[in-house]
Amino acid sequence: MLKKITDERLIVKNLKNIRVAYVFQTLGILAILIYEGINKGVSAVTTNPLWLVFIGTGVLFAFMNLGISVDNDETIYEKKQSSYMKTVMICLFVGVLFGCMTSLTADGSVEQGILLGTVIFISALIPYTIIYFLKKKRIEESE
Amino acid sequence: MKIARVQIGLTQQRLAELIGVTRQTISLIEKGKYNPSLKLCLDICYALDKTLDDLFWVGKEE
Numbered sequence: 502m503l504k505k506i507t508d509e510r511l512i513v514k515n516l517k518n519i520r521v522a523y524v525f526q527t528l529g530i531l532a533i534l535i536y537e538g539i540n541k542g543v544s545a546v547t548t549n550p551l552w553l554v555f556i557g558t559g560v561l562f563a564f565m566n567l568g569i570s571v572d573n574d575e576t577i578y579e580k581k582q583s584s585y586m587k588t589v590m591i592c593l594f595v596g597v598l599f600g601c602m603t604s605l606t607a608d609g610s611v612e613q614g615i616l617l618g619t620v621i622f623i624s625a626l627i628p629y630t631i632i633y634f635l636k637k638k639r640i641e642e643s644e
Numbered sequence: 645m646k647i648a649r650v651q652i653g654l655t656q657q658r659l660a661e662l663i664g665v666t667r668q669t670i671s672l673i674e675k676g677k678y679n680p681s682l683k684l685c686l687d688i689c690y691a692l693d694k695t696l697d698d699l700f701w702v703g704k705e706e
Contacts, residue, residue, distance in 0.1 A: 507664045509669075510668075510680075511669075
């Protein structure tokens, strides 16, 4: 029966093993994609689901690494951070604005407007949410 | 640390079970081949009823 590892030395060792496996897997995915690219052309690469996995992993990794980067931002946050609701409202406003503009133009329909507005809202909200929580963490740490 | 452990009459295996690590980890710490976290150091101190100074203090090398 497998027991949960509680030994800190083994936990670190396990993480290092996972890292090696991750490198191996990434190299494998890259090899498959390059092979496809040579044999069937670039369009076959981007339609391959492995490509999505590869890009998704890269984005996930980059976002997670935001939290462990060295502080470039030396300013001290003295004043209280603005509320999260305000961020959401601003993103929503920009989304609605672009949605309205799209649906009001000559070749735009209401469905297109809603779609574009939603996409812009979500795309703006995600990075601002991450920055919000990073700042919040920083303020909590410096207290 | 090894001396303190033997004085109390604990084996590496028994100490490891008390703290919740493997015997190999205890062995490596005693040989100086593994650098334990402060938390693990404290757990060892509690188990052996010693202070951090007694077990782990090494004078600064000049």
